[in-house]
Amino acid sequence: MSLTGTPFFLLTVAFLIAATVALLLLWNRVPGPGALRWGGRTGLALLSQFAAVVMVLVYVNNSMGPFYESWADLFGDSGQAQLSDPTGGKPQPGSADQTAVHHGTLRFRPFHGGAVQAEAVGPASQVRGSLYVWLPPQYQDPAYANTDFPVVELLSGFPGSPQTWFGSMAVGKEMTALMAQGKVQPMILVAPTLNVLGNTVDAGCADIPGVARTATWLARDVPALVAANFRTQRGARHWGVMGYSAGAYCAVNLAVHYPGVFHAAVSLSGYNAPSAGLVTRNPALARANNPYLVLRSARKQPDVVLLMAGSLQDGDTVAAAKALLGVLRHPGASRLLTVAQGGHLVSVWHNWLPVALPWLSAQVR
Structure with missing residues (x-):
């Protein structure tokens, strides 16, 4: 899936929606003792924040750049040279x-x-x-x-x-x-x-x-x-x-x-x-x-x-x-x-x- 393609951006939007829904539905349903419940809630909150950051970064990359055109470009895989x-x-x-x-x-x-x-x-x-x-x-x-x-x-x-x-x-x-x-x-x-x-x-x-x-x-x-x-x-x-x-x-x-x-x-x-x-x-x-x-x-x-x-x-x-x-x-x-x-x-x-x-x-x- 292309880093700059619409399908990947829509996937990040879906990921954000799913993470936000999970946060709202599971906030009061995390089982276990108090420390475990708060740990689970913190994890849900961080997951939703991570999803939001990923979506925004992908949007910025696509609309203002792209600064990174491909996955290889993002991770620095430029391949090998041959003269x-x-x-x-x-x-x-x-x-x-x-x-x-x-x-x-x-x-x-x-x-x-x-x-x-x-x-x-x-x-x-x-x-x-x-x-x-x-x-x-x-x-x-x-x-x-x-x-x-x-x-x-x-x-x-x-x-x-x-x-x-x-x-x-x-x-x-x-x-x-x-x-x-x-x-x-x-x-x-x-x-x-x-x-x-x-x-x-x-x-x-x-x-x-x-x-x-x-x-x-x-x-x-x-x-x-x-x-x-x-x-x-x-x-x-x-x-x-x-x-x-x-x-x-x-x-x-x-x-x-x-x-x-x-x-x-x-x-x-x-x-x-x-x-x-x-x-x-x-x-x-x-x-x-x-x-x-x-x-x-x-x-x-x-x-x-x-x-x-x-x-x-x-x-x-x-x-x-x-x-x-x-x-x-x-x-x-x-x-x-x-x-x-x-x-x-x-x-x-x-x-x-x-x-x-x-x-x-x-x-x-």
């Missing part, structure tokens, strides 16, 4: 993985939302993570057999999961509709693991000495792995990055620090300063990973364009967006996107896709 395919990319007789799609050095398995998924180890960062790749229909069209495609890297929040882009965010469905309307060009979308330390410790989208090289994984390894396995256009002018929440901060931070990799970045409800304790405890590292400070103090700013989106009901996301755009000396196609209503929600970020994807498409041609 090379010793079979030469051919399924072996008797293999359990007969549905794998082979591209270059990685083995991709079908995922929902039209995406495929593979595990990888970053050669530069040594980070173990997943890649979820969505290919436009044109990729398999013989008429496009010699065509290379631009790429957009998609980043989730913290806690969060790259699967969300093809689940609740439904980015593949949105891309298909926008291509049919002629509003976007065919692009490859790739959502890599952002939370390389799991969903309990924020790695902060930074290279942290002795801990993890998240920035290297996202800005060097992921582009290299995607380019090695798919027909991608080369050069930063054909690559963009987009994220929501912590991933939005990360998208801008990567574009600012790796303008030779990403030319365009989209921030959906992002912020400008690092918030991860592993980063903020080191003042120099925190300053180096503050895109606002980096841009403001740069003698020559990187050649990047930014789409900054925020909601007036979502803290200071609009103020942060305005501040960041305000320090750009040559804003070019950079834009501010705001809405009056909506909090820090997947529904808000999804509603921005019809604007964000065409903007990205125009920047990475």
Whole structure:
């Protein structure tokens, strides 16, 4: 049963109702001496409270995230990584993985939302993570057999999961509709693991000495792995990055620090300063990973364009967006996107896709 599916949420509601009914019916019917009766009543009360907490957590996860897309994501089971395919990319007789799609050095398995998924180890960062790749229909069209495609890297929040882009965010469905309307060009979308330390410790989208090289994984390894396995256009002018929440901060931070990799970045409800304790405890590292400070103090700013989106009901996301755009000396196609209503929600970020994807498409041609 899916962690984020309606059946599981309804099961938690039924569990709460059953626990509450049991509390009311059995309160005065617990047998035994006084201590045992009060122990039983306490257990019934705790059970009902536990049921209520579980239901609320599932509701929050489904409506505001999902922060955890699957049971494996919740319990930290990310699987094992594999960089090379010793079979030469051919399924072996008797293999359990007969549905794998082979591209270059990685083995991709079908995922929902039209995406495929593979595990990888970053050669530069040594980070173990997943890649979820969505290919436009044109990729398999013989008429496009010699065509290379631009790429957009998609980043989730913290806690969060790259699967969300093809689940609740439904980015593949949105891309298909926008291509049919002629509003976007065919692009490859790739959502890599952002939370390389799991969903309990924020790695902060930074290279942290002795801990993890998240920035290297996202800005060097992921582009290299995607380019090695798919027909991608080369050069930063054909690559963009987009994220929501912590991933939005990360998208801008990567574009600012790796303008030779990403030319365009989209921030959906992002912020400008690092918030991860592993980063903020080191003042120099925190300053180096503050895109606002980096841009403001740069003698020559990187050649990047930014789409900054925020909601007036979502803290200071609009103020942060305005501040960041305000320090750009040559804003070019950079834009501010705001809405009056909506909090820090997947529904808000999804509603921005019809604007964000065409903007990205125009920047990475």
